[in-house]
Amino acid sequence: xxxxxxxxxxxxxxxxxxxxxxxxxxxxxxxxxxxxxxxxxxxxxxxxxxxxxxxxxxxxxxxxxxxxxxxxxxxxxxxxxxxxxxxxxxxxxxxxxxxxxxxxxxxxxxxxxxxxxxxxxxxxxxxxxxxxxxxxxxxxxxxxxxxxxxxxxxxxxxxxx
Numbered sequence: 810x811x812x813x814x815x816x817x818x819x820x821x822x823x824x825x826x827x828x829x830x831x832x833x834x835x836x837x838x839x840x841x842x843x844x845x846x847x848x849x850x851x852x853x854x855x856x857x858x859x860x861x862x863x864x865x866x867x868x869x870x871x872x873x874x875x876x877x878x879x880x881x882x883x884x885x886x887x888x889x890x891x892x893x894x895x896x897x898x899x900x901x902x903x904x905x906x907x908x909x910x911x912x913x914x915x916x917x918x919x920x921x922x923x924x925x926x927x928x929x930x931x932x933x934x935x936x937x938x939x940x941x942x943x944x945x946x947x948x949x950x951x952x953x954x955x956x957x958x959x960x961x962x963x964x965x966x967x968x969x970x
Contacts, residue, residue, distance in 0.1 A: 818871065822875065
């Protein structure tokens with residue numbers, strides 16, 4: 810990804826109100842991001858439990874979305890729909906994102922199960938399986954697959970906006 814400033818990320822938000830963009834909280838590690846090694850950037854809001862952010866680069870342009878985690882947890886193991894990593898149930902959450910444009914203004918949203926800490930970028934780079942029955946593809950294939958699924962989720966948020 811191209812290096813981004815906090816203001817550029819705020820400007821890239823496609824499903825946030827102006828107030829939400831102004832209140833966007835960045836993790837302390839944001840200044841340390843190695844942009845050349847990032848396929849996408851995701852983090853949970855350090856100030857508001859249950860909110861997260863996801864930034865990708867689409868056709869050379871940054872696109873960011875706001876995510877909301879559903880309350881409550883799962884008791885059984887679950888699969889993250891982005892990185893395809895099997896996790897204990899309390900480490901996967903249903904995240905939803907308000908759709909961009911008029912659809913979002915009407916209250917439409919899309920959702921999927923994602924690693925609760927939004928750590929998919931790191932999880933796909935792990936060499937050893939996280940669960941005894943989990944079969945791992947090559948790391949490069951996992952990275953590519955995760956990137957494609959993240960892009961597809963963002964496209965669902967953007968829709969026809």
